[in-house]
Amino acid sequence: MKLYETVRHADAPTHHTPADVTFAGVDLRYPTGTLALSEVDLELSRGEFVAVLGASGCGKSTLLRLAAGLEAPTAGTVAVGPESTGVIFQSPTLLPWRSVRANVELSARLRGVGRAERRARVEAAIEAVGLTEFAAGLPGELSGGMRMRVSLARALALRPELMLLDEPFGALDDLTRLRMQEELLRLHTAHGFTALFVTHSVSEAVFLASRIVVMSPRPGRIVRIVDNPAAHPRTPGFRHEPGFHERVREVGTALNGVS
């Protein structure tokens, strides 16, 4: 049986780089008996940006937790190549009593990165997200978008080869959200990490990703993978191109077909 359909376009890039993350025949049943994921097959190539869309409760966060090693599959296998993984949760989970700089530094310190190297990485990551002048301030003094940028910087300071992002921009206003998408693509181009990005927004998925995974309601299965071959780096103008709107329609139709 064909588990999902891959739609390839004539100018689609071929994914010939080694796989960074491989889900093969993955089921995940929680101890409560809930089957969250069923027969998931998915491969992420090195440096690829993949978005995941699906109804609430279909297992998207579960998929990310499997890639992060926070859950183990109850059937099948999950293989993750990179040794360094950055995880960005929906809420930034910053320590309110620590400065922006100390928050960014924390995970690198917990991973045992040496002091001098850590300092250099932290300053570079804070600069990359445009928060240098706020580095000494506390998270409570920042806007929601800025707090999310601190969370991004904290993940970047780990110099991750794999970035797992769970609806990171869901709580932001529209304008900030668009800016953050552009910033994330800029960082992706600069750092070359592999990205697995969960979202509820079709247009966000189409702007960011070169492949879009559409999942069925629970138990989550991959029903379709849509190729979105527009070359990276993408500029904000991509949102006005016919190819963008075509892809939004295509992904929207696939989602409507399963929900």
Ligand SMILES: Nc1ncnc2c1ncn2[C@@H]1O[C@H](COP(=O)(O)OP(=O)(O)OP(=O)(O)O)[C@@H](O)[C@H]1O
């Ligand atoms: N720790 C857990 N124990 C038991 N069941 C869980 C656990 N975490 C998630 N579930 C269940 O697994 C299913 C998938 O949950 P998951 O959080 O992966 O969904 P999701 O697609 O991320 O949803 P949302 O879009 O609302 O964030 C849901 O039915 C949920 O109730």
Ligand SMILES: [Mg+2]
């Ligand atoms: Mg979720």
